[in-house]
Amino acid sequence: MRKESKDFLFQLLTTPSPTGYEQPIQKVVKSYAKGFADSMEGDLHGNLIIGVNPKAKRRIMLAGHCDQIGFMVTHIANEGYVYVSALGGIDTGVLPGSHVTIHAKKGPIHGVFGRKPIHLQTEEERGKAKIDIDKSWIDIGAKNKKEAEKLVQIGDCATFKLGVTELRNNLVCSPGLDDKVGLFVAVEAARLCSEANVNVGVFAASTVQEEVGLRGARTAAYAIDPEVGIAIDVTFATDNPGTENPKAAPCKLGAGPAIVRGPNANPEVAELLMSAAKKHKIPHQLAPSPKLLGNDANAIQVSRAGVAAGSIGIPNRYMHTQVEVCDLVDLENSAKLLAHFARSITAKTDFRLA
Numbered sequence: 001m002r003k004e005s006k007d008f009l010f011q012l013l014t015t016p017s018p019t020g021y022e023q024p025i026q027k028v029v030k031s032y033a034k035g036f037a038d039s040m041e042g043d044l045h046g047n048l049i050i051g052v053n054p055k056a057k058r059r060i061m062l063a064g065h066c067d068q069i070g071f072m073v074t075h076i077a078n079e080g081y082v083y084v085s086a087l088g089g090i091d092t093g094v095l096p097g098s099h100v101t102i103h104a105k106k107g108p109i110h111g112v113f114g115r116k117p118i119h120l121q122t123e124e125e126r127g128k129a130k131i132d133i134d135k136s137w138i139d140i141g142a143k144n145k146k147e148a149e150k151l152v153q154i155g156d157c158a159t160f161k162l163g164v165t166e167l168r169n170n171l172v173c174s175p176g177l178d179d180k181v182g183l184f185v186a187v188e189a190a191r192l193c194s195e196a197n198v199n200v201g202v203f204a205a206s207t208v209q210e211e212v213g214l215r216g217a218r219t220a221a222y223a224i225d226p227e228v229g230i231a232i233d234v235t236f237a238t239d240n241p242g243t244e245n246p247k248a249a250p251c252k253l254g255a256g257p258a259i260v261r262g263p264n265a266n267p268e269v270a271e272l273l274m275s276a277a278k279k280h281k282i283p284h285q286l287a288p289s290p291k292l293l294g295n296d297a298n299a300i301q302v303s304r305a306g307v308a309a310g311s312i313g314i315p316n317r318y319m320h321t322q323v324e325v326c327d328l329v330d331l332e333n334s335a336k337l338l339a340h341f342a343r344s345i346t347a348k349t350d351f352r353l354a
């Protein structure tokens with residue numbers, strides 16, 4: 001991966017963007033994209049839309065959601081402990097002992113989720129698998145409520161402590177890979193399209209509030225009014241001991257993007273993605289999805305009079321924890337695939353199904 005792209009990815013991963021609080025990361029995207037974008041526009045919802053060749057008649061939307069799961073401060077106890085509620089689908093099982101950062105108005109406040117020592121737990125508590133977030137607390141080191149309230153306000157957002165760890169074989173570990181890697185791929189694909197002088201209009205949308213109902217994709221798709229809309233998100237890797245279904249479609253890190261097939265994917269879009277991957281020798285996998293997807297493609301497909309939707313999944317281990325893992329080579333190949341897909345569309349390409 002080229003240095004400028006890797007630096008951009010790592011900046012995304014170290015910038016907080018919990019659902020509803022995405023403004024900081026949109027500034028990062030805007031700064032990077034200004035070097036190649038023909039147009040750039042934000043909206044009242046918080047989406048950022050980057051256009052390449054925006055005046056073209058045929059329009060393609062590439063959506064990567066910029067929001068990550070997180071927490072919202074709901075209560076400060078007399079002893080100075082901070083209580084939170086979930087922003088998105090938090091895995092409560094990983095909370096105890098986790099490092100967190102509260103993104104307060106005066107700056108970041110570091111803390112940890114506390115946990116009763118095992119020595120003091122009852123047998124019932126030791127055997128309890130589910131952790132209640134409303135009974136979990138964040139310790140910021142404050143002596144009392146008065147001190148804590150000088151630092152933290154009700155409604156402040158928080159995330160797992162942000163940072164990137166590079167593992168072996170091109171793997172990276174970080175909270176928020178869901179879906180900052182998808183956002184990265186959408187923007188990188190737009191950059192590659194700008195260098196290739198594509199004939200279609202390519203719109204990379206950094207969408208908001210996906211984790212609470214695909215909300216940003218709805219408004220962004222309405223504004224762009226694309227013919228084709230492709231969601232780029234993470235998907236569940238099966239190459240680790242946590243996979244229990246031996247009949248599940250294999251999905252491995254390093255084996256390339258997973259191209260979705262199913263009712264949420266226009267067959268012509270899926271076929272063109274597979275053809276582009278084969279023609280340009282891009283490693284890829286197939287992701288059968290008999291149900292509607294839980295990503296932005298779900299919302300994009302039914303925008304206005306309908307959109308030829310598609311989706312690619314980036315293999316991800318340990319989703320919705322603070323140690324998500326992806327392969328940098330998969331990110332590069334995903335961006336290349338989407339750029340080749342855009343270049344393959346001609347005046348004769350027809351995505352209509354009836």
